[in-house]
Amino acid sequence: MTSSAPLKDQPSLLENEWVGLAAGIYAEACSGLSYCFAVYSEHLKETLNWSQTQIDGLGSSKDFGGGYGVPAGLLYNFYPPWVSVLIGASFNLAGYLGIWLTSLKLIAPPYWLVCAFMVIGSNGEPWVSTPVMVTNMQTFPTERGHVVGLLKAYLGLSAAMFARIYTSFFDGYASRFILLQAIGPFVVLTAVMAFVKPYPNKHDTEPHEIEKRIRWSYCIILILAGYLFITIVLSEVFVLGVATQRALTTIMIAILFLPLAMPFFGRPRYKHVSSDLDALNPDDEESSTLLQEEPVHTDKPVHLEMPELTLYESVQTANFWLFAAIIGAGTGSGLTIVNNFGQIARSFGTSRVSSFISLFSIWNCLGRLLAGYSSECIVRAGLPRPIAAVMFTSLMGLAILLLATGASYSLYVGSVLVGLAQGAHWALMPVLTSELFGLRNYGATFNTVTVASPISAYFLSTWLTGTLYDREAAAQHASQIDPPPGSEHTCHGAVCFQLALVLLSCVCAGGVICGLALVMRTRGLYRLRTKTSESEEY
Template identity: 30%
Template sequence: MGIRESHTFSAWKWLGFVSAVWVQTISGNNYTFSNYSDAIKTLMNLTQLQLNNLSVAKDVGKAFGLLAGLASDRLPTPVILLIGAIEGLIGYGAQWLVVSQKIHPLPYWQMCIFMCLGGNSTTWMNTAVLVTCIRNFRRNRGPVSGILKGYVGLSTAIFTDLCSALFSDDPARFLVMLAVIPFAVCLVAILFLREIPQSTSVAAEKEEARYFAIFNIVAVVVAVYLLTYDLIGSTNQVFSLVFAVILLILLASPLAVPIYAFVKSWRLVGFEADMERQQPLLKEETTSPPAETKEIITEVAAAASADDATVLVEKTKPVIGEEHTIMEAMQTWDFWVLFTSFLCGVGTGMAVINNMAQIGLALGHADVSIFISLTSIWGFFGRIISGSVSEYFLKKAGTPRPLWNAASQILMAVGLLLMALALPGCLYIGSIVVGICYGVRLAVTVPVASELFGLKYYGLLYNILILNLPIGSFLFSGLLAGYLYDAQATPTPGGGNTCVGAHCYGLVFIIMAMASLIGFGLDVLLAIRTKNIYTKIFNSRKPKKSLAASNGQ
């Protein structure tokens, strides 16, 4: 393959990554429920338990993400994106009709179905984006996961601040945004997001690191910009319009990377042919160093590396770090330790996010949009920093990634206890802490699963882990928070109820802090059990770098 062709492939790969970033920027709509939950509660005269169960129905949509996982190995990426876009248009479109009072409130069970559709739409988007990009950038899984999951974290703040700036926090118009914008963005991504043959050279790996640094910088600028707007607030209509225009320009700015890559591909026609070499994915993975985590492994290769015999008699059971089928992964202790610790982390985080509107009212805050944005923005920082930092320490010292999850669980417990005490300003600090820890958990678990169980069935494996979102939402939000809140609440005329005071959620926060400590113990256990795997990954990269250095002399 020629130099121009190889760099053209690289340019298309980066253009696909930019479109993936855009999809993630609009796929955090599942975390925006608090922006319009009060409107639904009032229109349908719901109790807090009923409202929380609606949010559970939204999260149950993620359970059907297993369909997206199965489809990821059978359908092309554009089809998966299109399914998610159509589901979101229908699910959030129906909710808009109700909140805008274009139609009479739907029966409760029908609202649950449309909530479920809206929730399920993001699983198709996330699966298409994560599976494709992890496969396109196999040697930089941490930064890929951190950046993509980081933009999901920013998504809620982007929607919230745009709605605040342009529509004065109107919940009906907010739902229009959730229905229409993701649909349009997915149609654009369909044109560019696809798997691209990889480069195996050291130069290409260094180039990826430089480009990812640019994406990180842009993402941080966007986050700081949103945070500044939240602190200043909207002063007038002109200011709000200027804010929206600058935000859109910042979101479009990553296009500079693929544009530069395309220009570079046309300038390198006469460059020396051995500068960078392309290989098929299968060849790359089967010839990689034995100690490196393998992306594609055949049964014959697995058996041959495990036994000195020259004849393959029967399939050997894969060890952690090799390719696993879904059933093989689920038969290991490590999978269930990862699954349960993930539940403790995301379940508690989802409960706070889904109940933020009522938590804010209980603690004396009539407007909770600032707390929703803070959770989103600091969730971004948790995602993007943990992805890059965990990758850095893995490459430098072989530090097991689960240790970062363990650290986040301790911090989450502290944040929850702080909110339980209801001290002045606790909700500001609690929103930031919950956002950071929830972001770390989502970003770090993505590469951990691929490193322990491989990439071949990663789409389905990812969606099995994501089952923790509806399970955690049901346990911590639907049951725990819903029942304990209603037990303290005062009925309101016409149905529904309300509660004001620290006692409304105090016990909820304490129980969730205990769950976070359990998650901490499980993450430490997983780090101990997988230390050898991460040591092998670390050692496998040293010879490559040493060889590259010697060749350069």
């Protein structure tokens, strides 16, 4: 070990960890487009003359592709991170191009092949998110909650940004939007993939500089989310022309360039640390921590207490299955709402699906930020982080019950609350995975436990919600004296989804019970870690 040396200038741009975070932001901003499914699901349903059960099956294929990241996790350590990003970009391009060709009837594939296209396209998400999450949690070990919340917030906001583009340039042309969904992310991801990599801790930024840049990063996304919310309000209150809509979208794109300033924001000073330290090696984290003059946060020693379980060891623990149950109940119910947004809006008598998707996406983003911040406060208070998961699963259940009332305002408020709860779950899951099972095998463990989300969404969306909707649609069709052609798959009124929504809220209640069990099992661990942190500080 070397003694402390004079403060040095900041490293070159290519070795600046904030470049890696900015690259991760742009990668995640293109990785949440599965939430845009409701924008074009009604178009596919009408063009292909599908039933609601078939549409829900396609939506479940999207969820399975987006949630099945086991190969991405298992293979992550065998090649550089940029390879994983490139694979994800290629999957996105290939899959959504197939959906686009199908929507134009340029090809006529069987139903199973359309579902396969959707699986391939949405499966690009875990291939991108895995390297982004792992590299940034390694680069910023003491800011995991904040950094994960920030990155996941951009993923949550991506649907709102692309819905804004749809409203401005493609409104009424859903097929063109699908083409954008195929090409746009591929271009962005290939541009930033070289910067998605671990940044060795050769230059240890002073604590207040880290906090200052984190605050700057949060300010940017709050500005972006606030701006998008204002554009939704303006679009709902006033009739905006095409030129105005496109001008608003241009401003949004300009705001998106602000993260590029992160590597240059302020003039941080760096304390030189021995070059033989590698923060990316979990075995060296203890020596790295001891060399620092003072801990940045009270949760600094958290990493010393973390178990480092293999995937096989993780699945043998009760914590793994309780965690999977929370994921299945909370995010599975949320994805079911997202998959049926188009039809829920139509049953309420409105066709402004893009507005509700934007509302959902904005609050999805804010939920991720809120979960990252609030869960850090919970941990610093000596309480288990799973308490936050219990809170947001409860919120999901209440939001779904609100939608079940069929009140005129429920679609707006429900979109907000479901988005908030859904985003919070996805921000908590990476951090909880690293804390409960360790970071060494994070990719494999995280992508395995989160398979609970698409599996749950499949049963809740296709078998439950889609079946009940089609049953009610058939009943309404049979009761009409002279029903219009094609109406056998269309249902009107709050009754279309009412029973399904009540049952979904019951599923969330089951998730809350599992969450409370996980809280009880981990309360001693978090209390011990907090005491360890305090002893390290003093």
